[in-house]
Amino acid sequence: MGLNGSIFDGINDLAGRVTVVDDLMKFAAEYLIFVMAAIVVASWFVRFGTGENRRVAVYSSVIAAVLALVIGKVITTYYTHPRPFVNRTDVVKLISHGSDTSFPSDHALAAFALAAGMGLYRPRFGIVLLVLACVIAFARVFVGVHYPGDVAGAAVIGIAAAVVVRLARPILIWIDLNIVQRVVPEPLR
Numbered sequence: 001m002g003l004n005g006s007i008f009d010g011i012n013d014l015a016g017r018v019t020v021v022d023d024l025m026k027f028a029a030e031y032l033i034f035v036m037a038a039i040v041v042a043s044w045f046v047r048f049g050t051g052e053n054r055r056v057a058v059y060s061s062v063i064a065a066v067l068a069l070v071i072g073k074v075i076t077t078y079y080t081h082p083r084p085f086v087n088r089t090d091v092v093k094l095i096s097h098g099s100d101t102s103f104p105s106d107h108a109l110a111a112f113a114l115a116a117g118m119g120l121y122r123p124r125f126g127i128v129l130l131v132l133a134c135v136i137a138f139a140r141v142f143v144g145v146h147y148p149g150d151v152a153g154a155a156v157i158g159i160a161a162a163v164v165v166r167l168a169r170p171i172l173i174w175i176d177l178n179i180v181q182r183v184v185p186e187p188l189r
Contacts, residue, residue: 004147004148004149005147007141007147007148008084008141008147008148011138011141011142011148012084012091012092012141012142012144013092014142015092015094015142015143015144016092016094022094025094025138025139025142025143026094026095026139026143028135028136028138028139029094029095029107029136029139029140029142029143029145030095032111032132032135032136032139033107033110033111033136035132036110036111036114036115036129036132036133036136037114039125039128039129039132040058040061040062040114040118040125040129041058043057043058043118043122043125044058046125053121053122054121054122055176055180056121056169056172056173056176057117057118057120057121057122057125058118059172059175059176060117060118060120060121060162060165060166060169060172061113061114061115061117061118061162062114062117063117063165063168063172064113064114064116064117064158064161064162064164064165065109065110065113065114065117065158065161067113067161067164067165068109068110068112068113068154068157068158068161068162069106069109069110069113071109071157071161072104072106072109072154072157075103075104075157076100076101076103076104079101079103080101081101081102081103081147081150082099082101082102083097083099083100083101083102083145083146084102084144084145084146084147085097085099085144085145086099091144092144093143093144093145094142094143094144095143095144095145097145102145102146102147102150103147103149103150103153103154104150104151104153104154104157105137105140105146105150105151105154106154107136107137107140107154108133108136108137108140108146108150108151108154108155108158109154109157109158109161110158111129111132111133111136111137111158112130112133112137112154112155112157112158112159112162113157113158113159113161113162114129114133114158115129115130115132115133115158115162116130116158116159116161116162116163117161117162117165117166119162120162120163120166133155133158137151137152137154137155138151
């Protein structure tokens with residue numbers, strides 16, 4: 001079974017025992033990513049820090065998430081890893097999900113890319129988002145749709161995507177200065 005399967009068993013065996021916990025994990029596994037996206041958007045309007053970093057943090061988060069998802073799509077095109085419930089009969093599956101490839105987790109890709117993209121510019125927001133990303137990763141295993149390696153690999157890819165986008169900071173600043181600040185009215189930026 002290996003370490004991946006053993007860790008999966010330890011987490012997934014907790015499912016189906018306490019209804020409130022199951023409901024929280026189902027919410028986290030399916031919808032917490034939208035809460036994270038809302039926090040990224042809302043951070044645009046929270047005024048602590050310089051305006052440039054505040055806006056570039058949003059650009060960085062969004063671009064990193066898109067890049068991570070594209071990388072994930074390329075990986076799933078060439079590598080197929082079955083979901084836990086496909087090969088096993090002992091999985092407690094709390095949410096419905098297709099039997100497509102499991103690695104990497106799209107939810108974890110986007111979550112960790114959003115968190116890292118924000119955290120490189122606005123650490124306080126980044127920490128909050130990182131905690132939420134970890135909850136999402138745990139929840140995806142808890143509900144039985146991913147192995148721990150699926151979410152761990154996605155975390156590495158998402159964070160790496162944010163670091164790559166960080167290298168494009170001069171371009172993002174140019175876009176901010178020459179496009180956003182000319183188009184978006186003062187009160188909204």
